[in-house]
Amino acid sequence: MSVRRLLAAAAAAVLGGIGLTAPAAAHASAQSAAVDAYSLTTGRLVGTTAALVALAGVVIGGLALARSDGRIGTGNRRSSAIMALVAGLAGMVVGALNLAVADGGPGTGNGVIGGALALVLGLIAAVCGWLALARSHRTG
Secondary structure (H helix, E strand, C coil), X not given: CXXXXXXXXXXXXXXXXXXXXHHHHHCCCCCCCXXXXXXXXXXXXXXXXXXXXXXXXXXXXXXXXXXXXCCCCCCCHHHHHHHHHHHHHHHHHHHHHHHHHCCCCCCCCCCHHHHHHHHHHHHHHHHHHHHHHHHHHHHC
């Protein structure tokens, strides 16, 4: 995957996350106070998606750091580091937006746990990507 395609996908994910969290905030008063534990609300979907994007960034960044040549597939350490950075930052931004529009705590269907997990995993992915990028500059 080229960096240009990755940046376009990350921008679409961030803009899509903003578009998905706005209806959740607009319909917060229409939701009932008790939501079933297994129902998939918009907030939970956004939080889970942000956490999965950030988790992908952690995996990519970890592989870029762990491998001696930094290669993942056909890419090099620099492109892997940039992918981890972008995925981590996208996960953090969408997770923070999800937490910002949530009007309740865990169990209310607002995706609070997924948003918080996205923040933590996004930070880890960004740090791994930053370290891999620093290594690629040293060895390149």
